[in-house]
Amino acid sequence: MQILKIEDLQGIKERVALVLQKEKYRAKINFHMGTCGIAAGAKKLNALVLKKMDENGIQDIKVIHSGCAGLCSREPMVTIESPGLPPVKYCDLNEEKIGEIFDRHILNGEIVDSYALAIEDGGEAFPFEKVPKLQDIPFFKHQILWALRNRGLIDTEDIDESIAREAYFGLAKVLTSMTPESVIEEVKTSGLRGRGGAGFPTGLKWEEGRRYSSSPKYVICNGDEGDPGAFMDRSLLESDPHAVLEGIIICGYAIDAHQGYVYVRAEYPLAIQRLNMAIEKARNYGLLGENILGSGFDFDIGIYPGAGAFVCGESTALMYSLEGKRGMPRIKPPRSTEAGLWGQPTVLNNVETFANVPPILLKGGQWFASLGTGGSKGTKVFALTGMVNNVGLIEVPMGTTLRTIVYDIGGGIPEKREFKAVQIGGPSGACLPASLLNIEVDFDSLDEAGAMMGSGGLVVMDDSTCMVDTARFFTDFSVDESCGKCVPCRVGMKVMLNILNRIIGGKGEMEDIERLERLGHHIKESSHCGLGKTAPNPVLSTIRYFRHEYEAHIRDKRCPALVCVDLIHFRVDPEKCKMCGLCKKACPMDAITWEKKTPAAINLEKCVRCRSCIQACKFQAIE
Amino acid sequence: MRWAEPITKEEWEKIDQVIAKYKGKHGALIPVLKETQDICGYLPKNVQHRIAGGLHLSSSQIYGVVSFYAFFTTVPRGKHIIRVCLGTACYVKGSKQILDNLQRELNVEVGGITRDRKYSLEAVRCLGCCSLAPAIVVDADTHALVDPSEAIRIVRLYE
Numbered sequence: 001m002q003i004l005k006i007e008d009l010q011g012i013k014e015r016v017a018l019v020l021q022k023e024k025y026r027a028k029i030n031f032h033m034g035t036c037g038i039a040a041g042a043k044k045l046n047a048l049v050l051k052k053m054d055e056n057g058i059q060d061i062k063v064i065h066s067g068c069a070g071l072c073s074r075e076p077m078v079t080i081e082s083p084g085l086p087p088v089k090y091c092d093l094n095e096e097k098i099g100e101i102f103d104r105h106i107l108n109g110e111i112v113d114s115y116a117l118a119i120e121d122g123g124e125a126f127p128f129e130k131v132p133k134l135q136d137i138p139f140f141k142h143q144i145l146w147a148l149r150n151r152g153l154i155d156t157e158d159i160d161e162s163i164a165r166e167a168y169f170g171l172a173k174v175l176t177s178m179t180p181e182s183v184i185e186e187v188k189t190s191g192l193r194g195r196g197g198a199g200f201p202t203g204l205k206w207e208e209g210r211r212y213s214s215s216p217k218y219v220i221c222n223g224d225e226g227d228p229g230a231f232m233d234r235s236l237l238e239s240d241p242h243a244v245l246e247g248i249i250i251c252g253y254a255i256d257a258h259q260g261y262v263y264v265r266a267e268y269p270l271a272i273q274r275l276n277m278a279i280e281k282a283r284n285y286g287l288l289g290e291n292i293l294g295s296g297f298d299f300d301i302g303i304y305p306g307a308g309a310f311v312c313g314e315s316t317a318l319m320y321s322l323e324g325k326r327g328m329p330r331i332k333p334p335r336s337t338e339a340g341l342w343g344q345p346t347v348l349n350n351v352e353t354f355a356n357v358p359p360i361l362l363k364g365g366q367w368f369a370s371l372g373t374g375g376s377k378g379t380k381v382f383a384l385t386g387m388v389n390n391v392g393l394i395e396v397p398m399g400t401t402l403r404t405i406v407y408d409i410g411g412g413i414p415e416k417r418e419f420k421a422v423q424i425g426g427p428s429g430a431c432l433p434a435s436l437l438n439i440e441v442d443f444d445s446l447d448e449a450g451a452m453m454g455s456g457g458l459v460v461m462d463d464s465t466c467m468v469d470t471a472r473f474f475t476d477f478s479v480d481e482s483c484g485k486c487v488p489c490r491v492g493m494k495v496m497l498n499i500l501n502r503i504i505g506g507k508g509e510m511e512d513i514e515r516l517e518r519l520g521h522h523i524k525e526s527s528h529c530g531l532g533k534t535a536p537n538p539v540l541s542t543i544r545y546f547r548h549e550y551e552a553h554i555r556d557k558r559c560p561a562l563v564c565v566d567l568i569h570f571r572v573d574p575e576k577c578k579m580c581g582l583c584k585k586a587c588p589m590d591a592i593t594w595e596k597k598t599p600a601a602i603n604l605e606k607c608v609r610c611r612s613c614i615q616a617c618k619f620q621a622i623e
Numbered sequence: 624m625r626w627a628e629p630i631t632k633e634e635w636e637k638i639d640q641v642i643a644k645y646k647g648k649h650g651a652l653i654p655v656l657k658e659t660q661d662i663c664g665y666l667p668k669n670v671q672h673r674i675a676g677g678l679h680l681s682s683s684q685i686y687g688v689v690s691f692y693a694f695f696t697t698v699p700r701g702k703h704i705i706r707v708c709l710g711t712a713c714y715v716k717g718s719k720q721i722l723d724n725l726q727r728e729l730n731v732e733v734g735g736i737t738r739d740r741k742y743s744l745e746a747v748r749c750l751g752c753c754s755l756a757p758a759i760v761v762d763a764d765t766h767a768l769v770d771p772s773e774a775i776r777i778v779r780l781y782e
Contacts, residue, residue, distance in 0.1 A: 036754050039765035072754030228710030228749035266657075266694055267750060269763075307653050308693035310748070324652035326691040342649070385712035385753035392754055423711060457753075459711045473714055477748065483691075588724070588772060610723060612772065 003286035006172045006293050009163055016164035019062075026060045027082035027106045032075065032152050034068030034238050035231075035270050040075035045098045052102050061106065064161075067239020069152030071117075071139055073391040079120055079152070080105055086128060087120035138408050139390045144371065146379045147195075147355045148395045150240040156274050159281040162242040168287055170358030171246050174253055175295035178361070180210060183254040187357065189365025191377035196222055196313070196350030197428065197454050198530065199376070199443040202357075208337035209255035209347040217257035218341045220348040221248050223264040223271070224318060226310035227426030228477065230457030232381045233351040235393050237264065237271035240355065241278035245301060247354030249292070250361060252299045255347055260301040263318055266308060275303055310427075310481035313455075314529050315340075315348045317483065328483045329529035350455065352381055372398035376442035386423075386459035389414050396441075403437040406460055417462040421546070425454025427474045427481075428534030430541030431467060450541045452534060466563035467546040468553050472500040474538035482531065489532030492523040496539060504564045508554035517543060562623070565609040569623055574599040576621035586616035630663050630670065637662045638670065642677035651678060652688055656695055665696045693748075701736045701743035703781040706760040707774075710749030718757035720771040722746055728775040742778065 004012075019025070029049060033042050046063070053061055069077050074091035080101070081087040088111055090101055097115050104112050113130040120134050134140050145151065154161040162168075174183055188203030209217065221244060225233040237244060248260045264272050279301055282288040290298045304322055312318045312327040319341045321327035340346025356378060360368045369377045376398040382405065385391050389411035396405065402422060406412070413419050421431040424441075430451035432439065439445055443453050461470065475497045484490045496519055499512050520536030527533045543550060552558050559567040572583075577599035584594040591606035592613060602613070602622070614622050630638075641658045645651035655674060660666055666689055675682040689695045707722045722733065725744055729737050736743045752758050755767030759774060766777050 035752050035765065036767075039752055039755050039758070039767045075754075225751065226748070228714075229712050229753055230749070231751035231753055234751040265751075267747070305657070307657065307695065309691060321653070322650055324650035324688070326687050383753060385756060386715050391712075391756075426711065457711065459715060459753075461715055465715050470715075473711070481748075586772070608727070610720060612720075615717070 003291075004293060006176060009168060009172055012160050012163045013166070016160050024060060025062045026058070027080055028062040028064065029106070030064050030066050030079040030081070030152070030155075032067065032069045032077045032079070033065045034072075034235055035268075036068055036072040037075045037077065038270070041094070042076040045076055045078070045093055045095065048095055048098055049102060052099070056107075064155035065157065066152050066154055067156055068235045068393060070143075070148070070394065071390060071392045073389070074117060077117070077152075081120075082106065082109065085109065085111060088131065089117045089120055089134065090115045091117040139392070139394075139411065142400070142404055142409050143395050144379050144397055145395050146359060146368075147236065147243075147352050147381050148240070148393070149359070150243065151235070151393070152239060154240065156239060156241065157277055159242065159278070159285060162240070166362065167242040167358070168246055168293075170360075170362040171249055171287070172293055174250050174361050175293055175297055180254045180256060183250065183361065184210060186361060186365045187254075190360045190368035191365070191372070192353065192356055192360065192368060193376060193443060194350055195352035195356070195380065195455070197425070197452065199453060202349060202353055205337060205347055205349070206251060206254050208335065209257075209345055212338055212345040214345055215256075216259060216344055217255055218344060218346040219248050219251045219255070219257050219260040220315075220318065220322070220341065220346060221260065221262040221351060221354055222313065222315070222318060222348055223262055223268075223351045224306045224313045225265055225268075225351075225455060226313050226481075227428075227455050227457045229383065229385055229423065229426055229459045230455050231383045232393065232456050234265075234268045234271050235383075236351050236355055236381070237268070238274055241275045242282065243355040243358060244275075244351055245278060245282055245288070247349075247357035248301060249288070249299050250357050251347055251349065251354065253297055255345070257345075257347070258298050258300070260299065261304050261322060261341075262301060263304050263306055263312070263322060266305040272303060272305055279303070309483075310477075311483045311529070311531050314531060317529070318348065319346065326483070328485045329531075331528065352456075373440065373442045373444075375444045380441070380453070380456060382456045382458045384410050384458050384460070387413055387417065387462040387465070388460040398442045399440040401438050401440055402432065405441070405458065406437065410460065413460070413462050417464065419460070420463050420465055421461045421467065421470075423459040423461060423470065423538075424457070425452040425534075425537070426457045427477045428452050428530070428537055429454045429457075430537050431461070431470060431545065432541070433545040436545075450537065450544060452537065464561055464563075466559055466561040467542045467549045468500065468503060468559075469561075469563045471539045471542040472497065472504060475500055475535070478531070478535040482535075486526075486528035486532060488523045488526045489528065489535060492519055492527075493532075493535055495519060496523075496536065500539070503550065503553050504559075505566045506553075506557050508550075510551075510554055512554065513543060513547070513550050516540075562611070562614050562620075565611065568609070568611075568614070570602050570604060570607055570609060570613075571623055572600050572602060573621050573623055576619050578619050578621070580618070582616045582618065583613035583622065586612040588612060630667075634663050635673075638673060639677070642674060646678065652680065652685070653692075656685075656689060660695060665699050667697060667699075698734075699736065699740075702741050703762055703778075704743045704745060705778055706745045706747045706750070708748075708750045708752075708756070708758045708760070709746045710751075710753060710756070712753035713749075713757040716756045717771055718759075718769075721757055721759060721769055721774045724771050725774055725778065729778070742781075 118134040193199040317327040594600040
């Protein structure tokens with residue numbers, strides 16, 4: 001155990017910067033090992049490289065494991081740094097490719113340009129034209145990385161690498177030269193609002209937390225990222241746990257708390273593992289525990305894995321869950337800042353909010369407020385997924401348009417299909433149509449459009465998605481996850497689900513649309529917590545922007561996207577059929593008869609309505 | 624692994640150790656349930672009673688928590704657990720079809736266990752690997768970009 005003083009941080013930073021030259025490493029291979037990279041096969045590639053090093057008797061290669069580099073759809077990815085060459089990012093790797101890169105790049109010092117994605121930041125000085133610079137690629141060009149400042153750059157198991165990227169420098173400044181009040185003032189100046197969904201001003205919350213004098217107080221970090229389609233918190237905790245820990249400690253100092261908890265979804269085992277390791281290393285350095293950095297301030301952090309309940313993302317429910325009870329929200333006031341965990345004053349913020357705190361203290365609130373729109377400052381991390389070419393984790397300034405996000409960063413819709421909607425904010429959010437692509441994404445504009453920032457899931461949908469079915473999907477989710485405490489949410493959502501099921505089953509009435517709207521507004525107004533107040537949003541927004549699809553389902557008994565099986569005839573249109581036979585190959589039940597030069601036909605007695613043929617058909621010949 | 628066998632004497636001893644470890648601590652119930660489920664695979668009634676007695680809580684309190692959280696189960700699980708992600712990104716990319724296909728091929732309902740007790744089939748809300756949609760997880764392995772017609776082949780790799 002080595003207790004650090006503030007001067008030591010600078011020393012570690014300088015030492016790490018020189019490690020490649022001083023310790024005479026031939027190269028540094030950085031495997032991007034987030035959950036996504038590992039699922040894509042990064043561990044196998046890692047093992048192969050280690051085996052190759054062994055076979056060739058090479059020891060002077062530094063192999064590190066960092067988190068996700070953002071562009072998840074091109075995993076597995078590695079970044080290789082070697083003296084005399086710019087840092088190069090390789091993507092879409094497999095065992096054969098990594099073998100070739102090992103032989104040519106690492107052993108022979110030449111860049112394998114056919115597998116390279118880009119030259120990393122810091123490679124500006126190298127005149128190399130065959131591979132683009134990272135900042136010239138559209139996916140990266142429009143992003144500004146503040147919360148994700150260390151993504152894919154640091155070894156998550158080596159705290160020194162984090163310190164080299166100025167982790168804990170903000171904390172050092174706070175502990176040596178700032179009073180708790182001035183910390184809160186700085187956060188207020190920054191205009192930072194909570195990144196978990198509702199967007200409550202962080203500085204105000206901390207001020208509230210400080211005001212109550214009861215002791216002990218608690219700081220909780222909310223990592224119960226339950227929104228389907230969102231993985232910002234997972235990625236942040238996996239790739240840069242120290243940024244989050246530092247934010248929590250600073251909050252503790254500001255409100256005079258000495259204990260923090262991180263509540264993480266149990267579905268994120270890697271995040272929990274890395275967080276555990278980070279806490280242990282921080283303790284060993286005296287950055288957590290008693291007398292942090294010799295300042296006299298004590299603070300410690302524990303991890304609490306959640307048990308799988310969406311409603312636990314609500315702050316009061318989360319605290320009950322931490323106490324070992326059913327996670328059911330309670331009526332506010334009192335707010336958690338007055339009576340939270342175990343009835344004591346508690347400040348709860350989201351993972352991304354805490355990750356934003358250290359640079360605000362290091363560079364000043366004014367710096368943070370320089371980016372963004374009137375009511376929303378700084379940047380926002382989004383998980384961009386669904387029917388879009390570049391799937392991944394992105395961070396853009398507040399006020400960036402949806403069009404930039406979907407088309408410039410996301411690279412548009414694959415297979416030349418048509419954009420239909422973007423779902424933002426998960427089960428609390430909304431589906432926004434093409435006509436709103438120019439909307440500037442911030443808290444207030446989304447609110448106006450009937451949507452919500454949510455935690456930041458952005459799912460792009462193309463014309464193969466049915467909006468009624470999507471609304472049903474989210475309603476089903478909310479019914480499942482409703483805690484059952486209040487009637488509007490528990491019963492109301494169930495009634496909405498029944499109506500939607502009726503429409504999808506081909507038994508809807510035109511009055512159902514109005515019924516859904518009326519009920520939805522009642523639920524919004526009378527529900528008890530944030531979950532119920534926002535649960536009707538997916539239905540209300542799809543009715544608002546895609547009413548024609550509801551009408552097609554009800555009046556014409558037709559699902560335009562061919563998703564709702566009860567409204568599909570499973571009939572081949574002989575005019576459209578190009579007699580290619582792909583549908584026959586795709587059918588698992590052998591229900592399709594087809595011979596060369598004759599249109600296919602579906603035997604409805606054998607057909608199980610699985611839609612395999614519809615997906616296989618390239619000519620939309622099945623209706 | 625999680626077998627659907629009666630709870631053995633050694634397992635009871637381990638459960639008692641877990642209870643003893645957390646006894647008297649604030650908010651111990653959920654960690655105790657979690658560790659117990661890791662030992663015996665599920666939380667049947669007699670185990671819930673044992674925990675209630677050990678932690679001086681009422682059995683109804685234990686059941687209330689067990690039935691509230693998706694993580695806990697009161698039915699035995701198969702040798703291999705298949706989790707099909709039904710998060711938004713996976714859903715728009717066809718994960719419902721994966722689930723339908725697996726239900727048909729394995730002849731099992733969602734949340735159920737196959738007759739040979741080899742597989743449990745579960746639907747989960749989001750695994751957080753939306754970039755790899757549609758995804759399924761068998762035991763601890765995440766399988767990415769699963770073709771609905773290939774899902775059964777992946778599952779059969781787990782004997």
